[in-house]
Amino acid sequence: MKRPIFALSLLLTSTLTYAQALNVLIYHHVDDNTPHSTSTKVDDFIAQLDAFEEQGYEIVDLESTLKQIQSGEKVEGKKLALTFDDGFRSVCDTAYPILKQRQLPFTVFVTTDPIDANFQGYCSWDQLRDMSQHGATIANHTLDHAFLVRESLQTEEWFERATSNIEMAQQRIEEEIGTAPMLFAYPYGEYNYPLRDWLKEQGYVAFGQQSGSVEFNSDWQALPRFNAAGYYASVESLRFKINARALPTNFTLLPDPVVAESLPALRVELEPSTEAHYPHLQCYFNGQTVDVDWHDKTSFTVLPPKELVNGRHRINCTAPHRNGSPFYWLSQQWLVVNP
Ligand SMILES: [Zn+2]
Missing domain, CATH: 2.60.40.10 (Immunoglobulins)
Known part of the structure; x- marks a missing residue:
């Protein structure tokens, strides 16, 4: 009995899948003076936003667009989403005013401990609250940017540590912002099957740092993003990536x-x-x-x-x-x- 059901689901997947895609960009610093590999210079950032508009892309809200694609709903046109990892200061001080002026939505995956400790290089909760009222989604990137799965083959305690790390960061975001979406970004893009499966059970959608396009056939707890910093910040280098699609595979x-x-x-x-x-x-x-x-x-x-x-x-x-x-x-x- 299994075979016809499998064949039908393949057929459905094939017809639904490849008509709609969302490409997601990952940034860290938007700053001329922070480390090159994780930074997008301010002029480059502005040039990118101009180019996306010229090339006909709409910058969309991440959470709602993901829900549309995941449910198989039709998503028209060329869509891009902007994400910023860690909650570095330049995102609040520099990127935010530029995005706010253009009324563009974006998502910041924050590491909550350095914000709680008022570290200088990070946004404050006040800034994040303000941004969340003007188009930003504040989402989970753990308490402390730990290597979540590096000890997963050596010790069983890693699982408890990793999952409570995520749960506690989620709680801090909810306390400070008032709401915490079920969105997570793995520090360094590092994950394994048990953590991915736990996030799925909890109802999270999760992002790695590998390249690619988000489509119906994606792994929704290991979604790809294109790096828009360092050597990859130029408009030319991004041009064919923002147009990318996912290879047809599960x-x-x-x-x-x-x-x-x-x-x-x-x-x-x-x-x-x-x-x-x-x-x-x-x-x-x-x-x-x-x-x-x-x-x-x-x-x-x-x-x-x-x-x-x-x-x-x-x-x-x-x-x-x-x-x-x-x-x-x-x-x-x-x-x-x-x-
Ligand atoms: Zn990070």
């Missing part, structure tokens, strides 16, 4: 990113597509082109080019549309934690 079936082995294999099963041109699919491992081992026309494996050291590694795979554009993306993070 993203919830990608492997758990936390591995103890130094040569983890990423196997991907794509759905047949009349749009994405799979023969031109390319994969990049930590930015360098790697071989794609095709098993048939729609499934392939990517291996690291050499043994991986402990820490984070990133695989990006992209395939062009048959007409050349847009590009379809899939991104997977490995977090190698050899004891």
Whole structure:
């Protein structure tokens, strides 16, 4: 009896899925004097916002647009959402006035401990409250920006620590802002299956830091975002990313990113597509082109080019549309934690 139901759900997914996408950008500092890799210079930020408008993008409210896409509702036009991680001071002092003047919505994923401690480099609760009344959503990025899952293969206590960290930050946001959406961003984009599954049970939607587009077939507790800082801040570099789509695959079936082995294999099963041109699919491992081992026309494996050291590694795979554009993306993070 199982087979026809499976076939039907595949069919439904295929027809619903690929007509609607939301691309989400991730920022940290909007500042000329903070570290390059996590900063977007003020002029670049303004140039980006101008370019998005010129290119016909609407900057939308993250939470409500996610709900629309997740429920399969039709989302018309080209949509972008802006997110800022950590709650750094420049977001309140510099980015906010620019966004407020343009009446653009945005989301700030805050780490609550440094705000509670009135750390200089961070927004204050007063500022965040003010922003929340003028288009900002204040959401959860843990109490203290912990590495949530690095010890998950060595000790069982990590789960209790990680989940209570998230619950307590959620409570602080609710106390200070009056409301806390069920949105979460993993510090450093690091997650594993047990934490992802717990967030799903609790009703959270969660973001990583891997690249890609949010669509119906996304993993809703591991949503991708495109980095708009450092080397990726230029309008030219963002142009084809904000236009990106998700590769047709079930993203919830990608492997758990936390591995103890130094040569983890990423196997991907794509759905047949009349749009994405799979023969031109390319994969990049930590930015360098790697071989794609095709098993048939729609499934392939990517291996690291050499043994991986402990820490984070990133695989990006992209395939062009048959007409050349847009590009379809899939991104997977490995977090190698050899004891
Ligand atoms: Zn962060």
